Amino acid sequence: MASHNHHVSEHDLEEKFVFSDGLRKVIFTLLAIGLFCTVLGIVLLSMGGGEHATEGHALVLNDKDNITLVSNENVESEGHHAYHWTTRVKANLWLNVIFFMGITVIGLFFTALQYASHSGWSALIKRVPEAYGAFFPVIGVIMVVVFGLSYHELFHWTDASLLEEGGKNYDSIIAGKSGFLNMTGFVIRMTIFVLGWYAFYTQIRKNSLLEDLHGGTKYFWKMKTISTVFIIFFGISESISAWDWILSIDTHWFSTMFGWYVFASWHVTGLATIALAVMYLKDAGYLKMVNENHLHDLGKFVFAFSVFWTYIWFAQFLLVYYANIPEETVYFMERLNSDYYKKFIFINLFLNFFFPFLGLMTRNAKRKAILLKIVCFVVIVGHFLDFYLMIMPGTLKEHGGFGFLEIGMPLVFAAIFIFVVARNLAKPALIAKNHPMLDESIHHHI
Amino acid sequence: MEKEKHYLVAVFDDQDDFLHGVEHIRHAGVKIQEAFTPYPVHRLEDALGYERSLMPVAAFCFGALGTTFAITMQTSMMAIDWPMIIGGKPFLSIPDFVPVSFECTVLFAAFGMVGTFLFSNDLKPYKVPKIFDIRSTDDKLVLAIDLAKNSLSEDQIKMILKEAKAEEVYRKDFTEEENEGSFIKYLIDLFNNGVTRSSRQLS
Numbered sequence: 304m305a306s307h308n309h310h311v312s313e314h315d316l317e318e319k320f321v322f323s324d325g326l327r328k329v330i331f332t333l334l335a336i337g338l339f340c341t342v343l344g345i346v347l348l349s350m351g352g353g354e355h356a357t358e359g360h361a362l363v364l365n366d367k368d369n370i371t372l373v374s375n376e377n378v379e380s381e382g383h384h385a386y387h388w389t390t391r392v393k394a395n396l397w398l399n400v401i402f403f404m405g406i407t408v409i410g411l412f413f414t415a416l417q418y419a420s421h422s423g424w425s426a427l428i429k430r431v432p433e434a435y436g437a438f439f440p441v442i443g444v445i446m447v448v449v450f451g452l453s454y455h456e457l458f459h460w461t462d463a464s465l466l467e468e469g470g471k472n473y474d475s476i477i478a479g480k481s482g483f484l485n486m487t488g489f490v491i492r493m494t495i496f497v498l499g500w501y502a503f504y505t506q507i508r509k510n511s512l513l514e515d516l517h518g519g520t521k522y523f524w525k526m527k528t529i530s531t532v533f534i535i536f537f538g539i540s541e542s543i544s545a546w547d548w549i550l551s552i553d554t555h556w557f558s559t560m561f562g563w564y565v566f567a568s569w570h571v572t573g574l575a576t577i578a579l580a581v582m583y584l585k586d587a588g589y590l591k592m593v594n595e596n597h598l599h600d601l602g603k604f605v606f607a608f609s610v611f612w613t614y615i616w617f618a619q620f621l622l623v624y625y626a627n628i629p630e631e632t633v634y635f636m637e638r639l640n641s642d643y644y645k646k647f648i649f650i651n652l653f654l655n656f657f658f659p660f661l662g663l664m665t666r667n668a669k670r671k672a673i674l675l676k677i678v679c680f681v682v683i684v685g686h687f688l689d690f691y692l693m694i695m696p697g698t699l700k701e702h703g704g705f706g707f708l709e710i711g712m713p714l715v716f717a718a719i720f721i722f723v724v725a726r727n728l729a730k731p732a733l734i735a736k737n738h739p740m741l742d743e744s745i746h747h748h749i
Numbered sequence: 750m751e752k753e754k755h756y757l758v759a760v761f762d763d764q765d766d767f768l769h770g771v772e773h774i775r776h777a778g779v780k781i782q783e784a785f786t787p788y789p790v791h792r793l794e795d796a797l798g799y800e801r802s803l804m805p806v807a808a809f810c811f812g813a814l815g816t817t818f819a820i821t822m823q824t825s826m827m828a829i830d831w832p833m834i835i836g837g838k839p840f841l842s843i844p845d846f847v848p849v850s851f852e853c854t855v856l857f858a859a860f861g862m863v864g865t866f867l868f869s870n871d872l873k874p875y876k877v878p879k880i881f882d883i884r885s886t887d888d889k890l891v892l893a894i895d896l897a898k899n900s901l902s903e904d905q906i907k908m909i910l911k912e913a914k915a916e917e918v919y920r921k922d923f924t925e926e927e928n929e930g931s932f933i934k935y936l937i938d939l940f941n942n943g944v945t946r947s948s949r950q951l952s
Contacts, residue, residue, distance in 0.1 A: 621847065624845075625836060627836055627838075665805065666801070666805065748791055
């Protein structure tokens with residue numbers, strides 16, 4: 304129809320996102336606050352200011368000569384590593400690496416999903432999740448460094464003495480798992496997954512930019528093929544990375560739901576960040592053609608996958624609860640029987656289920672940006688706490704805490720993430736003007 | 750009250766003419782009773798000035814009813830009426846109640862919504878369908894205007910409909926019998942003819 308073509312030309316398809324000084328300032332403020340909190344948290348920790356002072360800490364506190372290391376090494380018993388405050392820093396680093404790796408890969412997954420499912424509505428906003436991929440090299444390097452520094456303290460199974468048959472520390476369960484769960488395998492899998500994801504990102508990105516230049520449907524079909532292959536690869540690699548990176552912290556425990564569980568948590572976090580990014584761009588005057596119909600769909604995604612997360616979370620819990628087998632219940636006993644971690648389970652359920660479920664239930668809540676913004680922010684915080692609850696009880700046991708360190712470090716990661724993604728977003732045009740389904744997206748109406 | 754109903758029927762051929770026509774007719778102060786289209790027309794609800802359906806509210810209420818019902822039922826059964834030890838769990842074990850509560854919520858919401866939909870659209874089994882123009886199931890877009898609900902005269906409305914580029918405008922009357930279906934008559938008809946035959950011949 305004639306009116307349609309008229310409509311398209313009314314808007315600027317060549318617009319580019321400018322990484323403005325204002326945004327830079329926001330990012331650096333975020334970074335500064337984050338760094339300040341992190342350093343403050345580390346200083347407080349190193350002085351023994353943890354919430355749960357233990358015997359070892361009490362010793363340090365009495366000893367005013369600041370010989371933390373020495374006293375802790377003395378306390379260290381054979382086989383079991385005594386808790387040292389640096390473990391908490393390392394556990395936090397690992398937590399943030401996992402969290403932001405998830406957001407990054409979900410950006411790619413979302414892009415791929417749009418191609419694999421022939422979704423037209425998202426053509427206008429597809430550059431946003433697509434830009435996430437630039438964070439792969441950064442977070443990949445951080446991941447390797449953090450793993451190299453801290454695997455000894457975070458992953459119990461890396462202790463070789465557990466595998467010596469007849470040895471004092473011999474652990475038959477871990478020895479039984481060592482065919483899969485060994486250092487060589489772990490590093491190889493980690494490398495293949497992260498490099499694989501990055502390779503898929505570069506392929507999709509390359510074709511997406513070529514499409515801008517040359518047009519036609521050729522690149523769309525190419526990207527569809529790449530996306531479909533990526534989704535298959537992602538289905539396998541995501542599950543295995545969830546076992547490797549998170550589940551293996553609680554080495555004795557196992558759950559067949561865990562891959563799904565981590566995926567659900569990552570996915571809803573990623574969707575919430577995409578929705579927030581789109582709303583930010585709209586508020587900053589970009590993406591004028593994106594209207595409440597597109598927000599509605601993003602809101603539906605956040606709503607639906609919050610419920611999906613709850614479903615998976617509860618399915619995992621109910622089976623364990625119902626079967627009541629000690630080696631399975633131990634995971635939840637560690638959390639529900641701990642005075643400290645117990646409250647996080649209920650905070651999690653509230654922030655990740657009840658709040659988005661009731662908050663985004665009505666149609667208007669998804670179409671009006673303000674409520675969607677609040678819910679997306681809450682969901683991101685909620686799922687950070689979800690990962691906190693996956694990682695901390697296994698690594699820190701009763702020494703876990705939530706202080707400046709836990710608040711500051713995600714801010715630092717978020718600042719770096721936003722910086723890298725915004726810089727990548729500013730490179731090509733903000734709208735994929737030759738996307739074959741762009742017209743459908745412009746006239747999206749629900 | 751008069752049981753007979755008198756309508757003006759406007760037939761359109763083109764979708765854009767139809768959408769603009771609806772806007773024009775409403776702008777001229779004519780109330781449109783109903784629009785019939787062979788396929789869903791985007792933005793027609795906006796043009797007709799329809800408000801959002803309250804169906805989601807009904808869904809929430811029925812869902813909440815289902816949850817309440819399920820929790821009450823399970824509590825009374827498992828904890829009050831016939832307490833049993835199952836798997837060493839407490840009598841009132843909330844996690845075990847969740848799947849049944851979820852299912853009841855979905856069941857109540859689904860049935861409640863179907864019921865609400867049928868009720869609010871007056872879709873009863875003995876309903877006599879008002880066929881304004883059978884071509885609305887083929888390739889024409891049709892508007893029905895209830896003369897009793899408009900203060901303008903028939904000729905004035907006809908003028909407005911013509912101005913709105915209606916292809917055809919004609920009057921259609923429904924008798925009392927056609928207007929109000931009779932349950933008794935439906936039953937007799939059903940008894941005589943079985944379910945295979947419609948209770949009313951399409952004219």
